[in-house]
Amino acid sequence: MELSELRQDINEIDNELMILLAKRRRISHLVAEAKIQQNKPVRDIKREEQMLVELINGGKSLGLDGYYVKQVFQTVIEDSVLHQQALLQKHSNAASSHLPINRVAYLGSQGSYSDLATQKYFSRHPSELKQLGCTSFNEIIDTVEQGKADHGILPIENTSSGSINEVYDLLQHTNLSIVGELTHPVNHCMVSAVDTKPEKIKKLFAHPQVYAQCSNYLNQFHDVEIEYCEASSAAFEQVKNDTSGELAALGSGEGARLYGLQIIAEALANQKENYSRFIVLAPKEVSVSTQIPAKTTWIMSTEQKPGALVDALLVLKEHKVNMCKLESRPITGNPWEEMFYVDVHANLQDKNLANAIRDLRALTPYLKLLGCYPSEDVQAAQVTID
Numbered sequence: 001m002e003l004s005e006l007r008q009d010i011n012e013i014d015n016e017l018m019i020l021l022a023k024r025r026r027i028s029h030l031v032a033e034a035k036i037q038q039n040k041p042v043r044d045i046k047r048e049e050q051m052l053v054e055l056i057n058g059g060k061s062l063g064l065d066g067y068y069v070k071q072v073f074q075t076v077i078e079d080s081v082l083h084q085q086a087l088l089q090k091h092s093n094a095a096s097s098h099l100p101i102n103r104v105a106y107l108g109s110q111g112s113y114s115d116l117a118t119q120k121y122f123s124r125h126p127s128e129l130k131q132l133g134c135t136s137f138n139e140i141i142d143t144v145e146q147g148k149a150d151h152g153i154l155p156i157e158n159t160s161s162g163s164i165n166e167v168y169d170l171l172q173h174t175n176l177s178i179v180g181e182l183t184h185p186v187n188h189c190m191v192s193a194v195d196t197k198p199e200k201i202k203k204l205f206a207h208p209q210v211y212a213q214c215s216n217y218l219n220q221f222h223d224v225e226i227e228y229c230e231a232s233s234a235a236f237e238q239v240k241n242d243t244s245g246e247l248a249a250l251g252s253g254e255g256a257r258l259y260g261l262q263i264i265a266e267a268l269a270n271q272k273e274n275y276s277r278f279i280v281l282a283p284k285e286v287s288v289s290t291q292i293p294a295k296t297t298w299i300m301s302t303e304q305k306p307g308a309l310v311d312a313l314l315v316l317k318e319h320k321v322n323m324c325k326l327e328s329r330p331i332t333g334n335p336w337e338e339m340f341y342v343d344v345h346a347n348l349q350d351k352n353l354a355n356a357i358r359d360l361r362a363l364t365p366y367l368k369l370l371g372c373y374p375s376e377d378v379q380a381a382q383v384t385i386d
């Protein structure tokens with residue numbers, strides 16, 4: 001058989017798979033509607049486990065290895081869960097969630113990491129998207145605060161470089177609420193306008209966060225001049241007309257393709273599994289359906305006395321509230337005093353969390369809720385393959 005004919009067969013099969021995936025997603029939406037009617041939780045881990053075991057066994061009898069089948073169907077299930085969550089959220093906030101045009105402020109322009117994250121997050125929240133590129137995290141917050149955007153999206157932490165302090169500090173002073181989160185895989189590449197090699201690069205353009213996340217790899221290039229840019233998309237702009245092969249930018253391969261750039265090195269982050277977590281801000285808080293996993297975030301200061309933070313954390317233990325992150329940042333204007341940022345896996349509508357917050361308010365000099373939002377930590381069930 002001719003190669004072109006075989007490729008035609010593959011194209012047809014891929015098309016059929018796509019039609020089936022779309023059909024599955026439509027049915028998953030119907031399942032979400034049934035769950036709304038019957039007040040059932042979105043997640044059913046037992047069913048996911050059962051399905052995965054059956055699929056892995058079925059795949060084996062067709063000659064497909066278990067890891068492959070597991071990976072494909074975990075991805076399918078995670079997509080299904082995220083879409084169901086978004087539907088339930090829309091239902092819980094019906095009065096406020098209808099936006100014919102959703103204006104979103106984000107960092108950079110087309111091809112920046114924040115652009116990719118914005119498109120991914122809002123693909124599950126259908127309404128016409130109008131993206132407003134900004135040049136700093138501060139400008140994103142200002143744009144939403146001034147009513148020029150309905151949402152702002154900001155990276156808050158990364159598996160290679162840790163917390164993004166500037167964003168944490170901005171959260172101290174805003175009245176916007178966190179209404180969503182998104183974890184997005186970030187595969188940093190070195191890209192250039194012409195076919196060249198990393199050793200030939202004399203000048204590198206990068207956002208400081210991206211540079212920090214690739215520091216181990218970049219340490220070998222002693223003579224390379226670094227120019228920091230406001231976003232990866234701005235770094236792409238700087239190199240796109242180069243003909244010397246001596247200029248490169250750091251950013252995503254997906255973004256670089258939009259600028260016609262070539263990848264000369266990839267997978268550059270210090271951690272192999274490099275993910276960024278983004279938060280979505282809006283002027284008004286949302287209420288999270290009790291049928292989906294929720295997270296709540298607040299900031300608090302504690303009294304300047306021994307054990308004050310321990311006492312605050314004991315309140316969480318007492319009310320069985322599961323903390324998933326604790327971060328501290330200096331309080332602007334008060335040297336050596338710290339503001340604590342607390343993330344918990346709980347819904348503000350849970351009695352336990354409401355009681356914990358009540359007790360914390362009595363115990364701490366300052367506590368501000370930043371928001372309760374759906375948790376996007378939706379790993380599909382884990383099964384072992386024998």
Ligand SMILES: C=C(O[C@@H]1C=C(C(=O)O)C=C[C@H]1O)C(=O)O
Pocket residue numbers: 028031042043044045047048051076077078080081084
């Ligand atoms: C579709 C459902 O909802 C969720 C998603 C699943 C899936 O996509 O297969 C399975 C179980 C649930 O966690 C369901 O409950 O059947």
